[in-house]
Amino acid sequence: MKVTELAKSLGTTADTVRYYTRLGLLKPAKSVNGYKSYSNKEVSRLKFILSARNLGFAVADIKQILNESEDGKSACPLVRSLIKERLEETEKQFQAMLALRGKMSSALSQWEEMEDKAPTANMVCHLIENFEQIKKA
Amino acid sequence: MKVTELAKSLGTTADTVRYYTRLGLLKPAKSVNGYKSYSNKEVSRLKFILSARNLGFAVADIKQILNESEDGKSACPLVRSLIKERLEETEKQFQAMLALRGKMSSALSQWEEMEDKAPTANMVCHLIENFEQIKKA
DNA sequence: GCTTGACCTGTGTCTTAGGCACAGGTCTAA
DNA sequence: TTAGACCTGTGCCTAAGACACAGGTCAAGC
Incomplete structure (x- = not known):
């Protein structure tokens, strides 16, 4: 999945996806042509991020939360x-x-x-x- | 009047005064030592700016307003x-x-x-x- | 005159959460 | 192969100051 594709599928913008990617909240693989390639795991991650933003969490909060859960906690x-x-x-x-x-x-x-x-x-x-x-x- | 002096006298911070000065809302004279020197006219200007900010005007709005009134309108x-x-x-x-x-x-x-x-x-x-x-x- | 220390200065960088511009790459149709 | 449409990553911009920092100023003390 390319940036715009992912963004549209969840009703957000490519810039937002790029932003989260820059911050390391999303970790796409690099496609052959240098484009970023997002897997299904990234889709659910983004879904989570958007829900959390919607609930008033700051992006930095979400980063913390994701880190915590990546440690299995x-x-x-x-x-x-x-x-x-x-x-x-x-x-x-x-x-x-x-x-x-x-x-x-x-x-x-x-x-x-x-x-x-x-x-x-x-x-x-x-x-x-x-x-x-x-x-x- | 020096920056900090002016700021304190109107209950704001030196950084705020510097910010307005950077934007050209305040036009202090240059003191001998390179410090900015604010006159009484600047005091009332700053007073105006703070009142307007307090009322919800954006700094850019205030700039417009000041420009207008400088033309005598x-x-x-x-x-x-x-x-x-x-x-x-x-x-x-x-x-x-x-x-x-x-x-x-x-x-x-x-x-x-x-x-x-x-x-x-x-x-x-x-x-x-x-x-x-x-x-x- | 010199020095110490307290305070002050202007300048430059940082903040949020992306938006926007742009030069260039990719892909499809002709 | 070429044109055009669309896409990409990178880098800069926002509002309203806050903060850091290297250096300047000033009064007191020697």
């Missing part, structure tokens, strides 16, 4: 601990986005009824510089 | 249109994170009561490979 404990970390991160980012979203949409509606002003020596745009966040009671 | 229309774009993006990312968060926490709780398994030829980690998303009714 169960990767389950590692998987549980990693997802706990990632979930915490996601939660933080989520809260940050929530706050940002609120700020932005509050700014947007506030600005709709404010007039334009030309810049001055110490003011670039009064909309931004005078933005006041409406506190939730 | 009012940046307000541009500001309104840019934040609309950014808010839409933020909304998309927000929804994506919401979904991801749900998936992750569902996985986490599901996995807590599942046993460890050793890897096989076509299975790296059954937790991930057999993860089933619980559909919301």
Whole structure:
């Protein structure tokens, strides 16, 4: 199987496959013409990688997991601990986005009824510089 | 004012100030010793930049805004249109994170009561490979 | 004047997870 | 054999700074 073939069969891009290959997550054999040749084992490996990415694991996490399982060990404990970390991160980012979203949409509606002003020596745009966040009671 | 001085006075890092300077958002004079010297005008510029960043504008947006206002034009229309774009993006990312968060926490709780398994030829980690998303009714 | 040490500087490299460009190779049809 | 379509690997690019590092600056002490 060639790069594009593999990628399409799992609904991803050739660049993604190449990327994972560069990182050593996939280890294709070298074909006669210098092209990389992916076996069925690589297909299931890629399938695993894509599932894990989809669940929020970082590529570096997946590398760890694959290493662990290549040593014949169960990767389950590692998987549980990693997802706990990632979930915490996601939660933080989520809260940050929530706050940002609120700020932005509050700014947007506030600005709709404010007039334009030309810049001055110490003011670039009064909309931004005078933005006041409406506190939730 | 030197880099670190400026940075601290506005609660940011020297690296951030250097970054904006590299991009041309700040234009310090060159001090005798080769150090960059920031005037009061730069202080208010940086203050503006930080406010805008805080509101979700990209650095490239801010560059545009500053250019506009340097030509003496009012940046307000541009500001309104840019934040609309950014808010839409933020909304998309927000929804994506919401979904991801749900998936992750569902996985986490599901996995807590599942046993460890050793890897096989076509299975790296059954937790991930057999993860089933619980559909919301 | 000289030295020590603390702090500061600019420059260059690194980060994520691939996307994109490009020069060249391969393969099929004519 | 040649044209054209498609494919390949390699290398550079992204956002917004963080970090490392070799060297410069400055005040205190001798």
